[in-house]
Every structure is written in C-alpha cells, then in structure tokens.
Amino acid sequence: MYDAKTLKYQKSHEWLAADGTVGISDHAQKEITDVVFVEPPKVGRKVKQGEACCVVESVKAAFDIYAPVSGEIVAANAEAAKNPALVNQEPFGKGWLFKIAASAPAESSALMSAADYEKFLSSEAGNGSH
Amino acid sequence: MSTGTVLRRTALHESHRRLGGRLVDFHGWELPVQYESILREHEAVRQRCGLFDVSHMGQVFVSGPDALAFLQKINANDIAKIGPGKAIYSHLPNPEGGVIDDVIVSCLRKDRYLVVVNAATADKDFAWFKTQAGKLDVALANKSDEYGMIAVQGPKAAALIELLAPAATQLPRFGALELELYGTPSIITRTGYTGEDGVEFIVPNHIVVRVWEDLLAQGRSFGVSPCGLGARDVLRLEAGYLLYGQDVDDEHSTYEANYGWVVKLDKGDFIGKPALARQKAEGVKRRLTGIKLLERGVPRAGAPVLVDGREAGKLCSATFSPSLQAGIGVGYLDQPALAAGTKVAVAIHGRDVPAEIVKVPFFSSPNLKKGA
Numbered sequence: 001m002y003d004a005k006t007l008k009y010q011k012s013h014e015w016l017a018a019d020g021t022v023g024i025s026d027h028a029q030k031e032i033t034d035v036v037f038v039e040p041p042k043v044g045r046k047v048k049q050g051e052a053c054c055v056v057e058s059v060k061a062a063f064d065i066y067a068p069v070s071g072e073i074v075a076a077n078a079e080a081a082k083n084p085a086l087v088n089q090e091p092f093g094k095g096w097l098f099k100i101a102a103s104a105p106a107e108s109s110a111l112m113s114a115a116d117y118e119k120f121l122s123s124e125a126g127n128g129s130h
Numbered sequence: 131m132s133t134g135t136v137l138r139r140t141a142l143h144e145s146h147r148r149l150g151g152r153l154v155d156f157h158g159w160e161l162p163v164q165y166e167s168i169l170r171e172h173e174a175v176r177q178r179c180g181l182f183d184v185s186h187m188g189q190v191f192v193s194g195p196d197a198l199a200f201l202q203k204i205n206a207n208d209i210a211k212i213g214p215g216k217a218i219y220s221h222l223p224n225p226e227g228g229v230i231d232d233v234i235v236s237c238l239r240k241d242r243y244l245v246v247v248n249a250a251t252a253d254k255d256f257a258w259f260k261t262q263a264g265k266l267d268v269a270l271a272n273k274s275d276e277y278g279m280i281a282v283q284g285p286k287a288a289a290l291i292e293l294l295a296p297a298a299t300q301l302p303r304f305g306a307l308e309l310e311l312y313g314t315p316s317i318i319t320r321t322g323y324t325g326e327d328g329v330e331f332i333v334p335n336h337i338v339v340r341v342w343e344d345l346l347a348q349g350r351s352f353g354v355s356p357c358g359l360g361a362r363d364v365l366r367l368e369a370g371y372l373l374y375g376q377d378v379d380d381e382h383s384t385y386e387a388n389y390g391w392v393v394k395l396d397k398g399d400f401i402g403k404p405a406l407a408r409q410k411a412e413g414v415k416r417r418l419t420g421i422k423l424l425e426r427g428v429p430r431a432g433a434p435v436l437v438d439g440r441e442a443g444k445l446c447s448a449t450f451s452p453s454l455q456a457g458i459g460v461g462y463l464d465q466p467a468l469a470a471g472t473k474v475a476v477a478i479h480g481r482d483v484p485a486e487i488v489k490v491p492f493f494s495s496p497n498l499k500k501g502a
Contacts, residue, residue, distance in 0.1 A: 059449060
C-alpha cells in the first residue's frame with residue numbers, strides 16, 4: 001500500500017509512485033464507482049506522457065487512463081484485471097494498474113504533489129466541473 | 131452536459147439530495163443515477179428490496195363509456211382481456227407499425243383506465259390520444275404533473291408493502307388496486323421494470339415523500355436500498371425489458387423488437403394493424419437480438435455486432451451484467467433468425483470481442499418463478 005501523501009498526481013487523477021507504479025486516486029475511484037473492467041497496457045509498450053494507455057470501466061462508462069510520464073510499461077496488474085473491484089477497494093494498493101520505467105524522469109516535475117492535488121480537487125469541486 | 135434548460139424535479143428531490151444521490155439530467159428530469167453504487171443497488175433488488183423514484187413517468191386517465199373502445203383502437207395488445215383490478219403491458223403502434231410508446235394500462239373500473247407512459251413521450255402520447263379520441267365518448271386527463279411514482283422491487287418487496295398497504299399484498303402479478311394512503315386516493319400495481327416481484331405506488335405529489343420515507347424506514351430491517359436509474363437500467367436489460375427511445379421507437383416495430391406477443395391481431399381493428407399483419411406474414415428483416423460476451427469486456431450502446439466478420443447491426447442497449455458476470459446487450463441485427471449459441475463478435479475499443487447470441491431475457495429471477 002502506497003502512502004497517498006508521498007505520490008505525484010496529474011489532473012486526470014492518476015498517481016505515480018517513485019518506483020514507477022501508476023494507479024488512480026481515491027477521488028477518481030469514488031467518481032467512477034463500481035469498476036467492473038480493467039484493461040492494463042501490454043508490458044513492453046512505449047508510451048508518451050499524457051498518452052491514453054489503459055482503460056478502466058464502470059457499469060455506466062469507460063475511462064481512459066493516461067500515462068503520467070513517458071517510458072516503457074514494465075508491469076501490468078493482472079490481479080486488478082481479474083478482480084476489477086480492487087481498484088475501488090485499494091486504489092493506492094492492490095488496485096494499482098501498471099508500472100512504468102520513465103525515459104525522461106524530469107517530466108514528473110509537471111505532476112502535482114498530494115497537497116497541490118487536494119487543492120486542485122477542491123477548486124474543481126467549486127467549479128462543479130466533473 | 132448543460133442544455134441551458136431548467137431541469138424538472140420530482141417531489142423527492144430533497145430526499146435524493148439527503149441520501150447522497152448523484153443527480154443527472156434524464157430526459158429533462160433531474161434524477162439520481164445512483165446513490166452509493168450501481169452494483170450494490172442492483173444486488174439490493176435481486177437479493178432484498180430496492181426503492182426507485184419513477185415520478186418522471188406520466189399518468190393519463192381514460193374514462194367514459196367508450197374508454198375501452200378507445201384503448202382498443204390505440205393499443206396493439208388486447209385491453210378487453212383485463213377487467214377491473216388488472217393491468218397489461220402494451221405498445222401504441224403508429225400506422226406504419228412503429229411504436230409510439232410502450233405503456234402499462236390498468237383497468238380501475240369498467241369505464242376508467244390509467245395509462246402509465248414514458249416521461250420523454252408523455253406530451254407526444256397525450257397529443258396522439260386527443261387526435262385519436264375523435265367522436266368517441268371518452269374523457270382524457272393528463273395527470274403526469276400531479277402524480278409521483280415509487281417502485282418497490284425485490285424478493286422482500288411484498289413483506290415491506292404488507293406493513294404499509296396490507297391490501298396490496300393480495301395483488302396478483304399485474305394486479306391493480308385503488309386504495310387510500312394517508313387518506314389520499316392512490317393506486318398500487320404489481321408491476322415493475324426489474325424482473326423481480328414488486329409494486330409501483332402511483333400517488334398524488336403531496337404524499338410521495340411520506341410514502342418514500344415510510345418505505346425507507348420500515349424497510350430498514352429488510353435491507354431496503356434507495357436505487358438510482360443506473361441500477362434500474364441494468365436490471366431491466368437483464369430482464370429483457372425495452373427502453374423506449376433506445377431499443378424501440380417510431381421507426382422500429384413491435385415484431386422487430388421481438389415483442390410479437392404484445393400484438394393481438396385477432397382482437398379487431400386497431401391503429402397499425404394492417405402494417406403489423408403484413409410484417410407478421412412476411413417476416414421481419416431485422417430483429418432485436420441478445421448477445422453475451424464470451425470474454426472480459428463491457429459492451430456499450432453503439433458497438434457494432436459482427437456476424438461472420440460482417441457488421442450485422444449495432445447494439446442499442448448494453449452493459450456489464452452483475453447477475454451473469456458478463457457483458458450483455460441487445461441490437462437490431464439484419465439476420466433476424468440467428469439461433470441462440472451462434473458465435474458472433476462485438477467491436478469494443480477496436481478489438482473484436484467474441485460473443486454469442488443468447489435468448490432474452492438474459493436473466494430470469496428464481497424469486498419470480500416461485501410465486502407468479
């Protein structure tokens with residue numbers, strides 16, 4: 001289980017851990033609710049920062065998951081693909097989605113800290129835009 | 131998505147807010163798509179009991195000496211088959227055999243009927259009724275704005291209703307009852323849109339909140355849950371019910387929708403009969419067909435269905451089915467006679483996911499088989 005406070009976030013609600021693990025935030029899993037399908041990216045695939053590379057689906061809709069940094073996919077969470085409810089139950093733990101070996105680590109400076117992400121969420125809620 | 135129009139609210143709007151309902155625009159009505167979770171609400175209805183605010187549905191009362199003659203004229207089903215205390219599911223055909231709406235007609239008295247119509251079609255239907263009444267001695271009253279409607283659905287629904295309206299537990303499936311609730315004339319029908327046992331309360335707006343709050347409070351020991359439109363849509367698709375405007379409409383006929391049992395060609399004349407009789411004789415060129423995915427994935431409305439690698443149609447309703455733990459959907463396929471078990475594919479996110487033709491309903495509740 002990752003400590004949410006130590007992770008980096010992007011506006012599309014993915015988190016990135018220092019070891020390259022990627023998942024979706026607690027806010028995102030609550031918004032999506034009832035995850036019934038996870039399609040992680042293929043290991044070995046090269047992705048660019050911001051590229052849609054994974055799909056998470058609820059009963060109602062499909063959500064693209066965007067790579068928080070550029071790099072190569074080095075692991076995909078087969079457990080989450082088998083048991084998608086893990087994404088709701090443990091978004092910062094067993095519900096992780098994939099791991100990425102960053103090719104341009106400097107890119108992560110564009111991501112938000114946990115505190116900035118919290119601020120971003122409250123401003124988003126204020127705008128009522130979700 | 132904002133259209134700039136003010137959304138209509140049901141009498142239960144505040145209750146939905148308090149319960150944490152996620153409110154969305156549904157055909158111009160602000161209604162909860164879910165409270166906590168579609169999966170949990172679905173489970174509540176299949177295992178215990180769920181409450182739905184369906185106040186957006188419309189109510190048209192038809193009365194007078196020619197009430198039955200009028201209803202026979204505009205309905206595909208045989209309304210003469212129901213007497214006082216009974217309800218029937220029917221389609222309103224247009225002259226071409228397309229469907230103006232799908233409705234439930236309840237006979238309250240020999241000369242007084244209630245037609246429950248869809249929200250988005252209520253005004254269109256009422257205008258059609260007035261046009262077709264012609265010289266018939268019939269009074270039409272659109273009371274959609276004065277009534278709210280609450281569906282109580284699930285294997286525990288009967289036990290819950292017994293606490294509030296004991297008389298209603300005697301109702302057979304598709305029974306209809308006029309009674310007083312809180313001193314107010316109301317109607318209860320043993321109907322629903324979930325494939326489970328249950329009733330629908332059709333009550334004047336000023337008592338809707340009391341009925342809802344009492345059902346919630348009394349139902350606590352049964353594990354009752356308020357349920358949103360998201361769960362309702364999954365439940366009805368599993369049960370093989372049509373969603374008007376999505377699965378059937380003015381351009382698609384009752385036969386094409388695979389609801390031929392609704393059409394009673396032997397009942398006498400009615401609007402659309404010649405067109406429907408021709409379709410029955412000639413056979414349909416497309417048919418609403420059920421498919422089930424054989425691999426993981428969630429089909430969505432609009433997804434192409436491939437038969438022998440060729441697109442045979444698109445899904446008009448589709449979802450993940452919690453009861454089957456598989457993706458399911460219905461779509462009009464231009465091969466109307468495909469047998470159950472035929473292997474097909476559904477194009478999802480650029481991938482052809484293996485699927486097969488299945489019989490609709492996808493799910494038949496063991497709870498219903500026992501009683502009804």
